[in-house]
Amino acid sequence: MSGTTRREFVRDCALKAVGACALTAGCAALAGCGIAPASAARASGSPVARDSEWFLRRALFYKRLSKQRVRCELCPRQCEVGDLERGYCGVRENRGGDYYTVVYGRACTIQVDPIEKKPLFHYLPGSEILSFATAGCNLECKNCQNWQISQSRPEQVKEIRLPPADMVAQARARGVRLIAGTYSEPVVYYEYLEGVAREGKQRGVRTIAITAGYINPQPMQRLCRELGAIKVDLKSMRDDFYRRNCSAQLKPVLDAIVAAKQTGIWLEIVYLVIPTMNDSDAEIRDLARWIKAHLGPDVPLHFSRFYPTYRLTNVPPTPVETLTRCRDIALAQGLHYVYVGNVPGHPGESTYCPRCKRVLIERRVFTILQDNLRSGKCKSCGAAIPGVWA
Amino acid sequence: MDDQSSTSRRRFLAWLGASAAAIAGAGWIGCRARGAGRSSAAIPAPPAPGAAHLSLPGAVVKATYAQAIDNAGRVDAAAVSAMLDSVMTRLTGKPDRAAAWAVLFSPDDEVAIKVNCLPAPPLATHPEVVTAIVSGLRAAGVPDSNIIIYDRLTRELERAGFTPNTRGGVRCFGSDASGYDPEPTEAGIVGSCLTRIVSGMCTAIINVPVVKDHDVAGVSIALKNHFGSINNPNKQHENRCSPQVADVNLLPPIRAKQRLVIADALIVTYDGGPSYKPAASTHLKTLLAATDPVALDAVGYDIIEGLRRRAGLPSLAAEDRAPKYLAVAADADHKLGIADLSRIRRLDCDLSRGDRQ
Numbered sequence: 001m002s003g004t005t006r007r008e009f010v011r012d013c014a015l016k017a018v019g020a021c022a023l024t025a026g027c028a029a030l031a032g033c034g035i036a037p038a039s040a041a042r043a044s045g046s047p048v049a050r051d052s053e054w055f056l057r058r059a060l061f062y063k064r065l066s067k068q069r070v071r072c073e074l075c076p077r078q079c080e081v082g083d084l085e086r087g088y089c090g091v092r093e094n095r096g097g098d099y100y101t102v103v104y105g106r107a108c109t110i111q112v113d114p115i116e117k118k119p120l121f122h123y124l125p126g127s128e129i130l131s132f133a134t135a136g137c138n139l140e141c142k143n144c145q146n147w148q149i150s151q152s153r154p155e156q157v158k159e160i161r162l163p164p165a166d167m168v169a170q171a172r173a174r175g176v177r178l179i180a181g182t183y184s185e186p187v188v189y190y191e192y193l194e195g196v197a198r199e200g201k202q203r204g205v206r207t208i209a210i211t212a213g214y215i216n217p218q219p220m221q222r223l224c225r226e227l228g229a230i231k232v233d234l235k236s237m238r239d240d241f242y243r244r245n246c247s248a249q250l251k252p253v254l255d256a257i258v259a260a261k262q263t264g265i266w267l268e269i270v271y272l273v274i275p276t277m278n279d280s281d282a283e284i285r286d287l288a289r290w291i292k293a294h295l296g297p298d299v300p301l302h303f304s305r306f307y308p309t310y311r312l313t314n315v316p317p318t319p320v321e322t323l324t325r326c327r328d329i330a331l332a333q334g335l336h337y338v339y340v341g342n343v344p345g346h347p348g349e350s351t352y353c354p355r356c357k358r359v360l361i362e363r364r365v366f367t368i369l370q371d372n373l374r375s376g377k378c379k380s381c382g383a384a385i386p387g388v389w390a
Numbered sequence: 391m392d393d394q395s396s397t398s399r400r401r402f403l404a405w406l407g408a409s410a411a412a413i414a415g416a417g418w419i420g421c422r423a424r425g426a427g428r429s430s431a432a433i434p435a436p437p438a439p440g441a442a443h444l445s446l447p448g449a450v451v452k453a454t455y456a457q458a459i460d461n462a463g464r465v466d467a468a469a470v471s472a473m474l475d476s477v478m479t480r481l482t483g484k485p486d487r488a489a490a491w492a493v494l495f496s497p498d499d500e501v502a503i504k505v506n507c508l509p510a511p512p513l514a515t516h517p518e519v520v521t522a523i524v525s526g527l528r529a530a531g532v533p534d535s536n537i538i539i540y541d542r543l544t545r546e547l548e549r550a551g552f553t554p555n556t557r558g559g560v561r562c563f564g565s566d567a568s569g570y571d572p573e574p575t576e577a578g579i580v581g582s583c584l585t586r587i588v589s590g591m592c593t594a595i596i597n598v599p600v601v602k603d604h605d606v607a608g609v610s611i612a613l614k615n616h617f618g619s620i621n622n623p624n625k626q627h628e629n630r631c632s633p634q635v636a637d638v639n640l641l642p643p644i645r646a647k648q649r650l651v652i653a654d655a656l657i658v659t660y661d662g663g664p665s666y667k668p669a670a671s672t673h674l675k676t677l678l679a680a681t682d683p684v685a686l687d688a689v690g691y692d693i694i695e696g697l698r699r700r701a702g703l704p705s706l707a708a709e710d711r712a713p714k715y716l717a718v719a720a721d722a723d724h725k726l727g728i729a730d731l732s733r734i735r736r737l738d739c740d741l742s743r744g745d746r747q
Contacts, residue, residue: 084510087624088624088625140622310581
């Protein structure tokens with residue numbers, strides 16, 4: 001969500017709060033002390049929840065349990081949720097023993113980004129992509145850069161009513177042929193994203209997901225069959241890191257990545273390098289080896305620079321030398337496409353031909369300076385470069 | 391275990407007097423002095439740092455009144471008012487409503503009343519209880535404009551029978567209207583943005599939970615009610631909400647501002663919560679009052695276990711749902727109150743039998 005500044009975000013929230021106050025103030029005359037006879041309100045037909053009802057859709061992937069409880073089977077967390085309560089993600093709610101998403105068509109932010117910002121470097125480079133999110137996340141990363149929406153519930157953030165058909169129409173109206181579920185965590189708005197992807201397919205708009213990959217294999221594969229590409233934030237190769245920093249576990253993420261790859265979807269991996277926490281030579285070597293062994297050497301790997309934020313403010317930004325070191329280790333392990341992100345001007349921003357070593361796509365931040373690909377092949381040596389280029 | 395530690399009014403007042411004397415000697419009662427507390431044999435745990443009001447660790451008053459609610463579920467506001475007067479005068483040792491409330495609140499206080507509307511009527515905090523609380527605050531000289539009734543969502547307040555109001559008089563709105571702090575506050579493992587009502591719009595909090603079973607936490611009473619004061623309660627339910635419940639109550643604005651807990655136990659759901667389950671609910675016709683939220687929760691937990699036993703249900707411990715956070719809240723890292731029932735002093739009264747102030 002880096003296109004929306006923190007100031008803009010806070011302002012939006014404040015405007016929403018003012019609006020809510022204006023709405024409720026109209027009721028003040030009914031009871032000056034704020035307390036109405038209980039019987040009157042209870043007999044009123046209770047229209048108070050009508051707005052939020054609009055965004056309700058029956059959730060996929062859950063089981064009914066006894067006493068009106070449900071178990072969510074979308075993500076490895078497997079929340080067991082009592083009636084009227086929500087899961088860890090904050091956007092799935094048990095209502096009378098059935099489970100619902102409360103964010104179907106309920107975006108909280110939407111904007112057009114370059115696809116390089118995601119980052120996806122081997123998928124339609126230079127394209128613009130309509131990017132959206134809802135509130136909620138099934139992780140709690142202490143370094144989340146979008147925590148204002150990911151760690152919030154839908155009632156706490158801006159509300160943009162945008163069902164899938166309208167989302168696709170917006171993309172087309174802006175001349176954009178790509179949509180991304182991103183910023184927070186698309187796994188938690190699974191049904192919404194799937195609806196957008198299906199609607200988009202019918203109208204020539206492709207959909208991608210930018211995710212932490214904390215999802216069970218079956219729903220991952222079902223979603224991938226509707227998507228054009230997926231980028232997974234693999235946060236560490238150490239389970240302890242996931243537990244301490246993300247309230248999650250490593251293995252389910254690795255399983256989900258493999259499950260995605262098996263569907264044939266275009267996949268790229270991002271690894272945010274946090275000094276002292278996940279940047280040891282051994283861990284980076286483990287990362288590269290795992291990718292090569294389970295996904296193949298052609299899956300792009302992006303090392304991204306960390307900046308202090310949210311609850312991880314006592315760690316400095318990643319030194320550029322650390323990122324360079326990580327890239328060198330991954331290349332030495334045999335990965336073909338290893339990038340460095342959040343460091344403008346770093347040679348690791350560009351794509352190089354693994355055969356002739358010449359620059360294929362030269363980038364600076366989100367801008368493409370030169371493109372030496374011809375029909376997906378190196379202009380110089382003719383090597384086929386994996387990716388989705390058209 | 392229900393009656394194990396309840397005591398006579400005379401003995402309770404004697405204990406209270408000893409406690410109050412010790413507290414008053416340290417400048418704790420009825421004054422605005424600031425400073426660290428002093429431990430005493432009569433005060434098993436120190437008051438919260440910075441507290442300047444009546445603090446009675448381990449003291450819980452329980453009032454029951456058969457007229458409080460009829461078989462159809464209609465709440466008798468006058469009966470509830472009498473119950474509240476009874477618990478407040480007993481808790482404070484003061485002779486009347488005005489004096490009792492003045493021990494805890496002064497006219498320049500801005501008081502936020504945290505209710506619990508998630509379970510919806512008839513289990514949500516009853517407006518009649520809050521009306522009686524507002525009367526108590528008025529008696530202490532707190533102006534209506536200094537009183538806010540709040541919960542997470544305005545629509546949940548409305549559903550529970552409260553009328554949203556953001557203008558004059560007693561205000562009533564959810565944190566969705568007030569918004570939350572722009573940055574998280576941390577305590578223990580919890581990092582949460584507090585509702586601005588707690589962080590910036592009040593000097594004192596009255597916690598008005600209901601007494602109910604909770605499928606994850608075991609019970610949800612006073613301590614857990616503050617999950618409705620933060621932006622991310624959904625993140626706090628792992629490991630049966632422990633230590634998160636205790637940690638949330640350790641967040642400085644909550645710890646420093648909460649002065650009183652009045653638990654609405656007119657109706658109690660003892661299994662299948664947190665939503666209302668008619669088959670596992672009873673009209674207990676009870677209010678509980680304390681300044682110690684841990685002690686009140688321990689008593690509430692005891693009540694729920696008693697109701698479960700009577701209904702032939704396994705204990706929460708047998709279901710691996712005992713509220714682990716209670717002991718954590720009482721531990722040396724939290725010091726939020728007393729969880730050990732044997733150290734809790736209870737005064738039970740039944741207005742149906744003529745027990746009044």
